[in-house]
Amino acid sequence: MKSKHLVPAVTSLPQSPQAEADHRVRRYALTMTIRIVCFALMMFVQPYGWYTWVFAAAAAVLPYIAVVFANAGSDSTETSAESPLQEIEAPAAAPEEPSSSPSDPQIITIRESGRDDA
Template identity: 50%
Template structure:
C-alpha cells in the first residue's frame, strides 16, 4: 500500500505505445534479418555439411523466436520510479523580523457606578 504522502512520479510511467511499437518492430526486423541471412548462407555455402543443417534449422525456428521476442514488452521489467523527494531544494530564506506585538496584556476597568438599591 502506498503512503498517502507519496506523489506519483512521471519517471515511473511506462513507455508510450508508439515508442513501444517501434521498439518491438525493430526487434522483429532484426531477428527476421538474421533468419534471411541464415537461409542465404545455407544455400550459398558449399560444400554442404553439418552447418547447413544448423543454418536451415535456424531459418525455420527464428520466425517463432522473432514473434516471441518482439511481443515481450517492457512490462516484464520492474518499474523503477524515482522519488519525487529527490529534488533540488530551494535555499531557505530567513524571514524578516517583524515587529513583535506587546507581550503584556493590559486590562483597564472602569469603576462601577454606585447603586444602592
Template identity: 45%
Template sequence: MKRSPSTPSATSLPRAPRDEVGARSVRYLVTMGIRVACFVLMVVVQPYGWYTWVFGAGAIFLPYIAVVIANVGQDAKTVRAENPERALPAAPETPTEPATPATEHPVLRIAETGPAQRAESPDEAEK
C-alpha cells in the same frame, strides 16, 4: 493533497504505445534479417556440413522466435518507479527571520478621502 496508492505517478507510467510499437518493429525486423541471412548461408555455403543444419534450423525457428520477442512488451522488463517526494529537500528546521526589520522601511498608507473630508482640508480652507 495525498494521492491514493492506485494513482500512478508520472515516473511509473509505461512507455507510450507509439514508442513501444517502434521498438517491437525494430526487434522483429532484426530477427527476420538474421533469418534471411541464415537461409541464404544455408544455400550458398559449400561444402555442406553440420553448419548447414545450423543455418537451416535458424531459418526454420527464427520466425517463431521473432514473433515471441516482438510481442514481449514492457511488462517483461522491470520498471522501477521513482518517488518524487523523496527527492524534494526537507523544510528548514529553524524558521527564517525576515531579512530587513520593518523599522528600516516605513510603510506609507494611502487612503482616499470622501467629499466631506475634502472641504475640511487645510488647502481649501485657505482659498
C-alpha cells in the same frame, strides 16, 4: 540548513506506447533479417556440412523467436510509482506559553444537570 527536495524524474516514467511499438517492430525486423541471412547461407555455402543444418535450424526457429520477442512487452524494466506532490518543510513551531489572564481559562468544565421526571 537547506535540504534538497526529490522531484519526480521524467526518466522514471515508462516508455510511450508509440516508442515501445517502434522498438518491437525494429526487433522483429532485425530477427527476420538474421533469418534471411541464415536461409541464404544454408543455400549458398558449399560444400554442405554440419553448419548447413545449423543455418537451417536457425532459419526454421527464428520466426517463432521473432514473434515471441515482438509480442513481449517491456516488462523487464521496473518502474516505481513516484508521487507528483512535493513536500515542503515547515519551520518548527514555537511552543505556546500558557496565558495567565482570567479571560483565557486553561480548563473548561461543562456540567450537565439531569432531570428526574419519574
